[in-house]
Amino acid sequence: MTVPDYGGEESVSRELAAVMQPYWFRWWGRFSWGNFRDVVDWKGVVQLVLGGGQRLWISAQFARSVIDNAAGPIRADCISAIETSEEYAKSPSGIIRDRMNKIKQKLEPYTGEMNTDSELAIAASWYLLASNANLALAYSAESAVLSGQSYDYLARLAKQLITPTLITLPSRGVR
Amino acid sequence: MMDSSPRPMPQIVLRAYRKNLQLQKLLLSEAFSLQQRVEVRDELLRQLLKKYGSADVFMEIPSSRQVIFRKFMAKRTSTQQASKR
Numbered sequence: 001m002t003v004p005d006y007g008g009e010e011s012v013s014r015e016l017a018a019v020m021q022p023y024w025f026r027w028w029g030r031f032s033w034g035n036f037r038d039v040v041d042w043k044g045v046v047q048l049v050l051g052g053g054q055r056l057w058i059s060a061q062f063a064r065s066v067i068d069n070a071a072g073p074i075r076a077d078c079i080s081a082i083e084t085s086e087e088y089a090k091s092p093s094g095i096i097r098d099r100m101n102k103i104k105q106k107l108e109p110y111t112g113e114m115n116t117d118s119e120l121a122i123a124a125s126w127y128l129l130a131s132n133a134n135l136a137l138a139y140s141a142e143s144a145v146l147s148g149q150s151y152d153y154l155a156r157l158a159k160q161l162i163t164p165t166l167i168t169l170p171s172r173g174v175r
Numbered sequence: 176m177m178d179s180s181p182r183p184m185p186q187i188v189l190r191a192y193r194k195n196l197q198l199q200k201l202l203l204s205e206a207f208s209l210q211q212r213v214e215v216r217d218e219l220l221r222q223l224l225k226k227y228g229s230a231d232v233f234m235e236i237p238s239s240r241q242v243i244f245r246k247f248m249a250k251r252t253s254t255q256q257a258s259k260r
Contacts (some may be wrong), residue, residue: 012223016198019218020207027206045204048197057188061181068179079178089188161184166201168192 017166024166028159033151039141042155047134049164053089055133058158059140060085063128065157066147069121074110077103078125085128085136097131104129120147 033039047055060082070078081103088096107126112119124143128136141154176182202212 012219013196013198015222015226016202016215016219017196019215019222020198020202023207023211023215024201041205045201045206047193048201048204049193051191051193053188053191054184057184064179064181066179086182089191090185091187157181161181162189164192166196166198168196 014167017168021166025163028163031155031159033155035151036138036142036145038151039154040138043134043137046137046164049166050162052133053092054162054164055137056085056089056128058161059128059133059136060089061157061161062137062140062144062149062154063121063124065149065153066117066121066124066144069117069147070125071118074107074122077106077110078122081107081125081128100129114143114146117147120144123147 031042033042043055050058063078063082063085067075067078067082081100084096084100084103088100104126107122107129110119111123111126114120114123120143124140124147127139127143130136130139141151144154145151201207202215207215
């Protein structure tokens, strides 16, 4: 039996997505985190489905959740980091990436030893600026937790932001 | 809205899935148990057969393409013939 006998790869993928969807929704509704390993494992799964922008948006909301811990004038730069990352998630471009790099350089000295709640909150924003949505997802979550947020809140937040479907069009839109 | 309040994911981002969803890798990931993988496989085959009917089963061999079923039958027939002799 070969895939072309069954309408080609796209057709079989569509059927597969439809069959997997109820299981996927069940998993998405049930996942929970108790430690960093759980976040890393979760990231390994969701990166197979979510786009870079979606992952960055979720990471930005993790960083937002601890923004009030960022003390002093650097808080404004953390907010810039979050807002610029959200902009990039909506519409990635070289111009926005340049802005992100500039903010990254500004924040870098303030992440320090990453011991205090403030430094960790800054780090949660700083990780958004790495050119890697997977890194942002795992480490913005971890920094947020070390800064005082709970894994439970972050997992619920991710679920609140999106319930990903497996049934998408080649144009990446939802069917 | 407070700076710490989560911002809902905008439509443009909600629609920006991975270009090619890695369904096979996903099926092999921890999101699916072994039992669920078997269920997905069986259900997929059921759906494909319902939609397209059965197909011949082919096997690639060097230099030509043969139907496994026919190959199997030929082998069986030649074995039967040999035992008759």
